[in-house]
Amino acid sequence: MWINGIEQTELSARDRAVQFGDGCFTTAAVRDGKILLLNAHIERLQSGCERLLMSPPDMAQLAREMRVAAGGQAQAVLKVILTPGAGGRGYSRSGCTTPTRIVSLAPWPVHYATLQQQGAVLLTSPVRLARNPLLAGIKHLNRLEQVLIRQQLDGTAADEALVLDTAGMVVECCAANLFWRSGSTVYTPDLAQAGVNGIMRRYLMAQLAASGQACQVIEGSREEVLSADEVVICNALMPVLPVRQIDDVTFHARTLYQQLLRSCQTMEAS
Template sequence: MWINGMAQTTLSASDRAVQFGDGCFTTAAVRHGTVQLLDAHLHRLQTGCARLQIPAADWQQLADEMRAAAAGQAQAVLKVILTPGPGGRGYSRAGCTTPTRILSLAPWPAHYAALQQQGARLITSDVRLARNPLLAGLKHLNRLEQVLIRQQVDSCGADEALVLDTAGTVVECCAANLFWRNGSTIFTPRLEQAGVDGIMRRYLMAQLAAQGQACQLTDGSREAVLNADEVVICNALMPVLPVRQIDDVRFHARTLYQQLLHSCTKMEAS
């Protein structure tokens, strides 16, 4: 782990991340010593800092640090956190003069390989995401909803969760975005009220568009997903997984999964 460029694991207890969950982050795949979709991850952090009004980092320095962390790694997970830095007791950022950047490497999640073969089993989570268009789409540090969702997933022995918002609209999974297909029509949630606009979601939507295949943004219901011909989930690490079951409903088709997986293979080869 590196904090502000130094190899260390000690973070000030007064850092805004500790006190208020004030900050944003991204999680990137490292393969063959390279950060996959590095520019997209940097853009996510830039967007997060801009919308949260966090002072801009030295983006070239951060990019160099990310490349240095990835160098020599055959396969790993790189997480980058940006915060306004240490501050006072209250909510005000007054006096926050030294932003914090945290980079850490973690082992590759080997279970995704098995799930690509057998498919993921989802449950519908009882935890509903709060609607908040001010923060919708961002990968900010306030992740308590996801922590509670993951607790339920673990207690049920499932792989992931289908997550709705407080209005009953399908948003995402706990740590993934989702697509579903009816016939030749592909859908993904709109994410204007809640959820994370994932790096892989954006990449796959761009790939579909390049192939002349539109992806419809929708405020879909749980029933719409359960009635789909096929459901696929994605994030920067999976990168895509077929869904074999949601609650008691089973899915067998893998047409969209194979198409999206091929797009990811092209990404890794580039």
């Protein structure tokens, strides 16, 4: 782990990430020493800082630090956390003069390869995401809803959760975005009120558009998803997984999954 470019694991207890969960992050896949979709991850961090009214670090310097961390790694997970730094008491960022950069590596999650073959099992989570358009879409550090979703999920045999918001609309999974296909039409949830607009979600939507296939962004209900012909989930590490079951409904088709998987094989790395 590197904090502000120095290999270390100690962070000030006064850092705003510790005090308030103030900051944003991204998680990227590393293969053969290179970071997949690096530019998209940098853009996400820049956008997250802007949305949170937070001064960003030197992004060119951050990209160099990310490349150094990834160098020599055959396959790994790279995570970057940005915070406003350490400041004074209270909610104000007054006194925060230098943003904190945290870059870390973790082992590759090998279970995704198995789920690509078997398909993922989802359970509808009893934990609902609060609607908040001010923070919707951002991968910010306030992830207590996801912690509760995962805690509940860990008590089951399911691989992921189907997560709704407080209005009953489908948003995402615990750590993945969601697509479903009904006939030839592909849908993904509208994330204007809640959820994370993931890197892989953005990439796959762009790939669908480039192929001339529309992806409709809608406020969809659980019933609409359960009545679909096919459901696929995605994140930067999976990168896509077929869903074989949600609650007591089983899915068999893999047409969309195979299409999106082919798109992932052309992802740029740097």
